[in-house]
Amino acid sequence: xxxVITGANRGIGLALEQTLxxxxxxVTGTSRTGGEYLELDVTNADSQRAMAQALDTQPVDLxxxxxxxxxxxxxxxxxxxxxNLWADTFAANVTGVFLSVQNLLPNLQLAQNPKIAxxxxxxxxxxxxGGGSYVYRASKAATLNLGLNLAADLxxxxxxVGIYHPGWVKTDMGGDGGDITVSESATGLVxxxxxxxxxxxxxxxxxxxxxxxI
Numbered sequence: 001x002x003x004v005i006t007g008a009n010r011g012i013g014l015a016l017e018q019t020l021x022x023x024x025x026x027v028t029g030t031s032r033t034g035g036e037y038l039e040l041d042v043t044n045a046d047s048q049r050a051m052a053q054a055l056d057t058q059p060v061d062l063x064x065x066x067x068x069x070x071x072x073x074x075x076x077x078x079x080x081x082x083x084n085l086w087a088d089t090f091a092a093n094v095t096g097v098f099l100s101v102q103n104l105l106p107n108l109q110l111a112q113n114p115k116i117a118x119x120x121x122x123x124x125x126x127x128x129x130g131g132g133s134y135v136y137r138a139s140k141a142a143t144l145n146l147g148l149n150l151a152a153d154l155x156x157x158x159x160x161v162g163i164y165h166p167g168w169v170k171t172d173m174g175g176d177g178g179d180i181t182v183s184e185s186a187t188g189l190v191x192x193x194x195x196x197x198x199x200x201x202x203x204x205x206x207x208x209x210x211x212x213x214i
Contacts, residue, residue, distance in 0.1 A: 007067030015186035042096030059110035072135040093139035151202035
């Protein structure tokens with residue numbers, strides 16, 4: 001299986017890459033800085049096209065849209081959440097997902113049972129309204145909505161789409177107070193990806209297999 005992971009150079013993306021490689025899969029990871037990874041700035045249309053051209057006609061069995069940002073941590077309602085935080089966050093967390101899917105759609109269509117896994121967050125769920133982190137929460141709600149609509153549109157061409165909450169993970173983004181390690185999250189997520197099918201397309205699930213309310 002050929003897997004493409006956006007944002008594979010650290011955190012959950014890196015753990016997903018390591019887990020899938022251990023299982024024997026061929027993994028193409030991306031990062032903004034390139035290096036040992038395929039260079040990709042998910043917010044940049046030219047970079048997206050270059051990434052797709054680099055993969056040429058390679059079938060992609062699983063696209064994992066993992067790259068994302070949490071830029072408004074610690075902001076306050078009185079004078080925080082300036083406009084550029086909204087623009088930059090949505091560019092990465094929402095537009096970046098869409099562009100990745102759009103540019104790799106021909107590669108997905110070359111695979112036998114293609115799948116798209118979108119890493120969102122329970123913070124995007126209407127049932128988890130805890131206040132604060134307005135930009136991140138709104139972007140992840142949009143990511144969830146995007147994934148559901150992609151699932152509806154792509155089912156007829158045989159592409160399954162799943163949206164996932166990775167858990168509160170101990171990463172640079174999640175902080176040291178997280179509930180689980182990146183390895184635990186990645187192991188659970190990979191199991192979810194394997195289970196994803198056209199029958200379950202449009203699912204919103206937690207890393208450990210529980211259906212999450214939208």
